[in-house]
Amino acid sequence: MKKIRYFAIQLFAVLTVSLLSFACGSSEQAENTNTTESTSMANETPKEEEDKSKRPSPPAKAEGKVDDVSIVIDYSQPATKGRTIFGDVVPYGEIWRTGANEATTITFDKDVLIEGQKLVAGTYSLFTIPNEKEWTIIFNKNPKLWGAFEYKQEEDALRVNVKPSKETDLTERFTIAVEEGGMITLKWENTKVTFKVTKA
Known part of the structure; x- marks a missing residue:
């Protein structure tokens, strides 16, 4: 046991x-x-960066010179797609990113005058406030914004007011151009807005 x-x-x-x-x-x-x-x-291996060219509003660039001042504008191009843009898709009286996706940026390599008002060299986000009879063009000191969601008016470097005009031809995609005579042109749908840039 x-x-x-x-x-x-x-x-x-x-x-x-x-x-x-x-x-x-x-x-x-x-x-x-x-x-x-x-x-x-x-x-x-990290995922490849997004191919921005495949976005519904693809990226675009406008470049030019005014005297010896280089101007570079990076923006995105939303399409009209049969819609009423200003006063509807883009409401009147509200801050607009002036394009789509990231806020549009504008770079001057030398000091300039915008509609006669001085703006020091640098990169700015370009916002606008559209209205039927007058647009406000805004140069903001923070160029790294997505849309206007974190826009702060106290960071504005300069605001100028300009008059819009109507075009007979439709501009399907929002377009910015640096034109002769120092004119920066914004066109979309049947609306055209310009502001003048000269060397300071």
């Missing part, structure tokens, strides 16, 4: 040790698996 009891105790001890060893091994294997997965994720 004593021998049977002794054998049972020995068997229980062996089974306990075996179970503990198995549990430790499984834990270590899981830890190694997690480490491998983490390392794999860390070494994973």
